[in-house]
Amino acid sequence: MDTKFKKLIEEALKLIKPISPIEIQKNIEDYYIIDVREPDEVSISGKVKGALNIPKGVIETDRKLDKEVKADQLIVVYCESGNRAALAGKCLMDAGYTNIYNLGGFKDWVKDGATPSPLSDPRARRPPFPSPLSSPSPLSLPLPLSAFPPSPLWPSWP
Numbered sequence: 001m002d003t004k005f006k007k008l009i010e011e012a013l014k015l016i017k018p019i020s021p022i023e024i025q026k027n028i029e030d031y032y033i034i035d036v037r038e039p040d041e042v043s044i045s046g047k048v049k050g051a052l053n054i055p056k057g058v059i060e061t062d063r064k065l066d067k068e069v070k071a072d073q074l075i076v077v078y079c080e081s082g083n084r085a086a087l088a089g090k091c092l093m094d095a096g097y098t099n100i101y102n103l104g105g106f107k108d109w110v111k112d113g114a115t116p117s118p119l120s121d122p123r124a125r126r127p128p129f130p131s132p133l134s135s136p137s138p139l140s141l142p143l144p145l146s147a148f149p150p151s152p153l154w155p156s157w158p
Contacts, residue, residue, distance in 0.1 A: 012086035019101035033076045036088040056088040063095040078103035
């Protein structure tokens, strides 16, 4: 891992307070829980019950959450290991959110006996482009060169 990136993760882990799955389960309805993994990851393993899937890249781009989320709302972020969650949490902190906690990895949630919930939340946000890991649509398959008309820049095809 690149040392600059590793340093960014270490700084983010220091800023974002850790929280245990047991502590969240006591009052789960008080937390706005965000799974920052990619949708393909979530579809394989499931997610924390009630969590929204907002990938880290979307958080880094938007730097804001839904309008109903107040700046002092209790927010929990998690990913597979806790590193992306810390980076996403730092982005949210930079955007003005003040009560951000890092659950760590989804595996910690399952390890502590919590039942995962499948990705079925219609509020789950997706990136504006398809994931390279998702199955290709018929339109995304490579087209043969014959599908394109000749161009003045490319007068003849090989």
